Amino acid sequence: MDKRREATRTAIIEAAWEVVREQGLAALTLRAVAERVGMRAPSLYSHFDSKNAIYDAMFGEAWSTYEALPDATDVPVQPRAALRARARRYVDFAVADLARHQLMNLRLIHGFTPSAESYAPAVRVLDRLREFCVSIGLDPGADVDLYTALLAGLVDQQWANDPGGDRWTRQVDRAVEMFADAVGLPKESP
Amino acid sequence: MDKRREATRTAIIEAAWEVVREQGLAALTLRAVAERVGMRAPSLYSHFDSKNAIYDAMFGEAWSTYEALPDATDVPVQPRAALRARARRYVDFAVADLARHQLMNLRLIHGFTPSAESYAPAVRVLDRLREFCVSIGLDPGADVDLYTALLAGLVDQQWANDPGGDRWTRQVDRAVEMFADAVGLPKESP
DNA sequence: GTCTATAGTTTGATAGAC
């Protein structure tokens, strides 16, 4: 029955995303959020306990959004093609929004640690990745770590040295092939 | 003849490094730096024009330090071994100091852009990497980009998910072998 | 639930005495 209340909460979070997209993740201020949603800063405390509570909601929402992406691998395909599709989905998502990527994958807000509740979707995403990797014969430890590092590196270099371009993202397929060769995935049959 | 002046400058920068190592890169404040060097905050303006000028000096110093590391490849060795040694040197350096790594390789200080002078050593380091890669038959464009992404990914994952540990850094050799295979470097002869 | 008012900090930077 708190439909109106929930709508306000959503509006606040959406305004917060706008602010961090324009000003940078660390530059989020309650005043800027409040102004965008047509309120005064103190009014936000009726909906969130603190500024970090806003970050926390954003963190959870971002990972939930990623988790809810249409599964590119629900149709059974060859391991390499499936891995490639997964990699592209991850990289595209990470490269679409710097502030979101930083909030999800880096720890750059001093004093903010995600709550267990907000962290849950992130854990599920990684668990599913491990399941998938095991299903195609990979090691859920070292192999998955190398895979995540490979994608993280492409994303971070892309943002740091060619934001908006594709100098690193265009190498995603090549990187996945390199990885697939290293872990001994069978070559693709035509 | 400005020996004393130069010593003070050095002391300020050294104090600044201590602050960012303890408080985080973005948490640098003039007061904290001044206190550590036995001064008051306004006195720093006799040596640096602004807070960003301190960041700038730190940026230049960090890359100069890296540039001056003993060259692990001055003795000619096989390409794979040389690449491995370079990779370890880079990763070890990046994993030794988070704030330094962030300042050198990420753009996380809002409104700070390195001056041309401070940027010079960074450019030279990358140029040398390209030269080396060409000397062993690699492409200075795509191949170098993939290589830097690979190392950046290992470092960033290490810092983000296992700081102080070696879950990703222990895969450096494996990652380099994977890369070497992908770019067709000859296998090592015993 | 939202407002005004304000407490309480902290910050980078400047003015001017010494």
Place this chain on the structure above:
DNA sequence: GTCTATCAAACTATAGAC
């Protein structure tokens, strides 16, 4: 060159009226 004093501006958060 270093100091004291201070400005001007931000910020999070709380108190209490409506």
